[in-house]
Amino acid sequence: MKEHATPRRSQCKIMANLYTVIAMSSEKTPIAPASNFIRGIIDRDLAQGTNASRHWAGTPGDANHHAAGQPDPAKIRTRFPPEPNGYLHIGHAKSICLNFGLARDYEGVCHMRFDDTNPEKEEQEYVDSITEMVKWLGFGWDAFGKSHLYYASNYFDLMYQAAEVLISAGKAYVDEQSAEEMRINRGTLTEPGKNSPWRDRSIEESLSKFREMRNGQHADGSMVLRAKIDMASPNINLRDPAIYRIKRAHHHNTGDQWCIYPMYTFAHPLEDAFEGITHSICTLEFEDQRPFYDWVLERLAEAGMLAHPLPKQYEFARLNLTYVVLSKRKLIDLVENQHVSGWDDPRLPTLAGARRRGYTPEGFRLFADRIGVSKSDSWIEYTILEDCMRETLNQSAERRIAVLDPIKLVIDNYPAGQSEDCFAPNHPLKPELGKRTVKLSQELWIEREDFMEEPSKGFFRLMPDGLVRLRYGYVVKCTGFEKDAHGLVTTIHCEYLPDTKSGTPGSDSVKVKGNIHWVSASHAYAAEIRMYDRLFKEAHPGSGDRDYLEDINPNAITTIIAQLELGLKEASAGESFQFERHGYFIADQKESVAGKPIFNRTVTLKDTWQK
Numbered sequence: 145m146k147e148h149a150t151p152r153r154s155q156c157k158i159m160a161n162l163y164t165v166i167a168m169s170s171e172k173t174p175i176a177p178a179s180n181f182i183r184g185i186i187d188r189d190l191a192q193g194t195n196a197s198r199h200w201a202g203t204p205g206d207a208n209h210h211a212a213g214q215p216d217p218a219k220i221r222t223r224f225p226p227e228p229n230g231y232l233h234i235g236h237a238k239s240i241c242l243n244f245g246l247a248r249d250y251e252g253v254c255h256m257r258f259d260d261t262n263p264e265k266e267e268q269e270y271v272d273s274i275t276e277m278v279k280w281l282g283f284g285w286d287a288f289g290k291s292h293l294y295y296a297s298n299y300f301d302l303m304y305q306a307a308e309v310l311i312s313a314g315k316a317y318v319d320e321q322s323a324e325e326m327r328i329n330r331g332t333l334t335e336p337g338k339n340s341p342w343r344d345r346s347i348e349e350s351l352s353k354f355r356e357m358r359n360g361q362h363a364d365g366s367m368v369l370r371a372k373i374d375m376a377s378p379n380i381n382l383r384d385p386a387i388y389r390i391k392r393a394h395h396h397n398t399g400d401q402w403c404i405y406p407m408y409t410f411a412h413p414l415e416d417a418f419e420g421i422t423h424s425i426c427t428l429e430f431e432d433q434r435p436f437y438d439w440v441l442e443r444l445a446e447a448g449m450l451a452h453p454l455p456k457q458y459e460f461a462r463l464n465l466t467y468v469v470l471s472k473r474k475l476i477d478l479v480e481n482q483h484v485s486g487w488d489d490p491r492l493p494t495l496a497g498a499r500r501r502g503y504t505p506e507g508f509r510l511f512a513d514r515i516g517v518s519k520s521d522s523w524i525e526y527t528i529l530e531d532c533m534r535e536t537l538n539q540s541a542e543r544r545i546a547v548l549d550p551i552k553l554v555i556d557n558y559p560a561g562q563s564e565d566c567f568a569p570n571h572p573l574k575p576e577l578g579k580r581t582v583k584l585s586q587e588l589w590i591e592r593e594d595f596m597e598e599p600s601k602g603f604f605r606l607m608p609d610g611l612v613r614l615r616y617g618y619v620v621k622c623t624g625f626e627k628d629a630h631g632l633v634t635t636i637h638c639e640y641l642p643d644t645k646s647g648t649p650g651s652d653s654v655k656v657k658g659n660i661h662w663v664s665a666s667h668a669y670a671a672e673i674r675m676y677d678r679l680f681k682e683a684h685p686g687s688g689d690r691d692y693l694e695d696i697n698p699n700a701i702t703t704i705i706a707q708l709e710l711g712l713k714e715a716s717a718g719e720s721f722q723f724e725r726h727g728y729f730i731a732d733q734k735e736s737v738a739g740k741p742i743f744n745r746t747v748t749l750k751d752t753w754q755k
């Protein structure tokens with residue numbers, strides 16, 4: 145069983161009007177962070193000087209330690225406290241942007257804290273990947289001349305002391321009931337619990353038993369240390385919760401030094417207090433734990449181990465995003481059962497996957513600002529995230545030409561073996577990025593869908609006897625086409641009008657309605673492109689009685705060979721482009737080889753999903 149398990153959020157409601165509110169605020173430039181209830185609380189605290197008297201010793205510690213330090217130069221302290229037992233996902237990005245964003249905006253600091261009090265499950269691989277992703281999102285933990293990267297397991301000594309302080313104050317006792325007895329005596333939502341027969345044992349006896357627990361004199365699970373609160377409390381979390389358990393398990397940081405470990409709900413408020421956190425922001429499922437959080441800190445303040453002002457916990461709604469799953473268990477399931485290629489599969493909503501997909505840190509920060517922070521659970525439309533990526537990529541990505549479904553276009557009146565330069569702007573919004581040269585020659589690749597033998601109404605591209613402009617090149621007239629035995633068009637023929645080259649005087653003397661993109665066949669790079677789409681075909685995977693695996697979109701990846709302008713051969717891994725008329729693509733960071741990049745489709749130019 146997972147000791148860390150907390151009550152999970154109840155069924156989430158869809159807040160229909162939320163989407164409208166969010167959709168309204170679609171500025172194109174980085175937006176000023178929207179105000180939210182947490183900012184309201186911080187504004188109030190700063191105005192009232194709630195946290196002004198705090199001291200900070202430069203390292204985490206108890207009240208005496210901090211009292212000897214300077215007044216805290218940080219106006220607020222927040223923290224991002226992942227458990228290093230998995231990879232970060234898009235939901236974590238919301239929490240990262242919130243906590244680090246608040247620290248940035250309020251002249252504070254956000255601690256990067258690994259909540260590694262649970263032995264066995266934590267691994268260095270996760271620690272590395274988490275720090276990498278937080279940095280990738282654009283945040284850091286260096287502030288006021290110091291790094292604020294912390295490991296909760298470094299506080300095991302202090303946590304142990306805190307437990308002894310509680311026992312000595314008569315606020316905790318060692319309980320020797322079996323797990324089953326404890327479960328029965330906890331009561332239910334409608335019935336109060338029953339006091340344990342060990343509840344009134346003396347302070348001395350509890351203290352010596354607790355030391356025996358620490359010294360390894362008792363078997364795993366034979367006894368626990370419990371807070372002494374109220375077995376009749378309507379909040380089950382206050383019915384004498386366990387705060388320390390015996391568990392002989394190797395810990396990645398402390399090795400075999402401990403055979404007792406603090407429970408998460410006890411460890412967390414202590415971590416916040418030792419680090420001088422002012423605003424401890426967590427997701428809504430911890431709301432019922434808040435009274436215990438406060439109880440622990442208040443009791444230790446009474447006993448002199450901690451000092452006021454104490455950290456305060458505030459809860460916000462976790463991110464639920466349509467068309468993906470953000471539960472650690474399901475993500476592990478998808479990876480381990482090979483529904484995807486690994487933790488950084490570009491289809492996955494992990495940050496490692498999103499980065500490979502071409503999603504941008506700026507896009508995530510914009511998304512976090514746009515969706516805001518609320519007190520009630522809701523679902524956010526995946527399109528909002530995609531729009532944020534489009535908006536940021538539209539600013540940053542240079543334009544290139546790619547023919548994804550190529551068919552030959554032969555310019556019969558263009559000399560074979562000859563070629564010439566055409567000039568294409570790198571970024572229409574940034575003329576300072578200049579133009580690049582693309583070669584034109586007799587044989588080109590164009591998109592199959594840009595030719596219609598029998599054009600439908602409103603089709604303005606290439607058709608028999610029709611005129612069309614080759615973007616950045618000449619106007620051409622279609623003179624014929626060839627078909628194979630199955631009636632499939634294989635080659636299209638045309639003639640170019642020599643005086644119509646884009647950028648030359650009089651080039652627009654011939655008016656055409658259509659404009660198509662192309663790549664010279666002898667100057668093209670035939671590249672592997674992975675056309676990614678959403679991992680699930682249903683907005684709420686697994687809703688109703690379905691298994692969420694049934695909702696996997698089998699077309700979430702399609703691999704094609706496309707014809708790209710030659711310069712893309714030199715694209716460096718991780719470079720993003722807009723392929724004109726198609727969308728945004730990134731040179732894959734993992735499987736590309738130099739001079740032969742593979743491209744991943746990040747997102748289409750427009751939202752094609754809803755149609």
Ligand code: ATP
Nearest residue numbers: 225226227235236238239426427462463464470472
């Ligand atoms: P676990 O089930 O292991 O607790 P977790 O997703 O909560 O999984 P943590 O490593 O504990 O993982 O999360 C670190 C921080 O990220 C926590 O403060 C948590 O509140 C926040 N977080 C996790 N998921 C989301 C989400 N979907 N939206 C917003 N914040 C999230």
Ligand code: MG
Nearest residue numbers: 148225226227
């Ligand atoms: Mg958690």
